Amino acid sequence: MASAPTTVTITGGGGQIGYALMFRIAAGDMLGPDRPVRLRLLEIPQGMKAAEGAALELQDCAFPLLQDVEVTDDPLTAFNSARIAMLVGARPRSAGMERADLLAANAGIFGPQGKAIGAVADDDVRVVVVGNPANTNALIAAASAAPHVPSERFSALTRLDHNRAVGQLAAALQVAAGDIDDVTIWGNHSASQFPDVTHASVREGVIDRMPVLEALAERLGGERQALAWLDDTFIPRVAKRGAEIIEVRGSSSVASAANAAIDHVRDEQLGTPGRAWTSAAVISRGEYGVPEGLVCSFPVRSDGTGLLGEGYQIVEGLDLDDRAQRLLAASVDELVAERDAVRALGVLG
Ligand code: NAD
Numbered sequence: 001m002a003s004a005p006t007t008v009t010i011t012g013g014g015g016q017i018g019y020a021l022m023f024r025i026a027a028g029d030m031l032g033p034d035r036p037v038r039l040r041l042l043e044i045p046q047g048m049k050a051a052e053g054a055a056l057e058l059q060d061c062a063f064p065l066l067q068d069v070e071v072t073d074d075p076l077t078a079f080n081s082a083r084i085a086m087l088v089g090a091r092p093r094s095a096g097m098e099r100a101d102l103l104a105a106n107a108g109i110f111g112p113q114g115k116a117i118g119a120v121a122d123d124d125v126r127v128v129v130v131g132n133p134a135n136t137n138a139l140i141a142a143a144s145a146a147p148h149v150p151s152e153r154f155s156a157l158t159r160l161d162h163n164r165a166v167g168q169l170a171a172a173l174q175v176a177a178g179d180i181d182d183v184t185i186w187g188n189h190s191a192s193q194f195p196d197v198t199h200a201s202v203r204e205g206v207i208d209r210m211p212v213l214e215a216l217a218e219r220l221g222g223e224r225q226a227l228a229w230l231d232d233t234f235i236p237r238v239a240k241r242g243a244e245i246i247e248v249r250g251s252s253s254v255a256s257a258a259n260a261a262i263d264h265v266r267d268e269q270l271g272t273p274g275r276a277w278t279s280a281a282v283i284s285r286g287e288y289g290v291p292e293g294l295v296c297s298f299p300v301r302s303d304g305t306g307l308l309g310e311g312y313q314i315v316e317g318l319d320l321d322d323r324a325q326r327l328l329a330a331s332v333d334e335l336v337a338e339r340d341a342v343r344a345l346g347v348l349g
């Protein structure tokens, strides 16, 4: 017997990432081929036509799993009974806008949306924030949904950074992306992030694995060369990939961002495959010395019980050497500064 439909709310449903997301979700790429979905698209009045047009196209696809689509500019309608909320719509930085202005403008979006989620969403709602600055927007939404929704149910997207890191390593080692495991993105979804390969491994033959650092050393002519490549090429390339895409494409990443958001929700809901971990920004409870309450990217696993209330858990106990601790601390400092800036606005309660 088919399961009951899952309500998925996408904010910014008339925007680029929203458009790239909704057809794949309706096709079953996110929650699997057996789970019917009901889509709710939230927009602001200026974006309603684009979202309504997308809803017409969804109907024309006749997806067997898509139960219905509703387009609205009312957050209480959009989040009503939402089981998965994907917060994509955000205020972009415009010319002359300072970071503090950007944080304030987005607090005006993510505060009310968090409140609406707390008021009307499903008791077991899961929220992923995509709209930038994603970590701090997630912090604001979580604070605004309290005490109705536990803050652990909020996360921010760093899966795109994770996938970018895997893609760069696969190219450097000339292997398939699926052969690389246990890369970690630490910190903020920004240029300060720390893409870390300390614990990463690459498949060698059918069952054996080799540390990525060793494989890089073999390929690049020694450990010193491998470490130099990581510091001078890999880390800046991954951390600044968003800016590179904007420069080359003329606008920010869309299909890869939507793909990463689908990976994030799928792995949270259905479980991370095997023993490997992925990366997601979740609320810190002090793990790895990250101040409690920050939404920070960590290595995470899910046992696939998201439906029953667990979802992503931070992988604990990994050794971080001095260099790794320094790089993580630099990104955490930025998260602290963002948190302090929005706290000064009075939006964190
Ligand atoms: P876009 O401008 O094409 O679409 C954004 C949509 O959001 C617009 O249609 C707009 O009308 C809508 N919107 C604005 N305020 C809203 C509100 N209060 N409620 C509902 N909808 C609202 O932008 P895009 O390319 O889809 O990108 C969306 C966001 O995702 C941006 O902030 C971008 O920086 C971010 N992004 C994040 C990542 C990541 O990895 N975390 C990657 C790429 C892009």
Ligand code: LMR
Pocket: 132, 160, 241, 242, 243, 245, 252, 253, 257
């Ligand atoms: C990305 O990583 O591609 C985006 O977050 C870049 C941006 O500023 O929208």
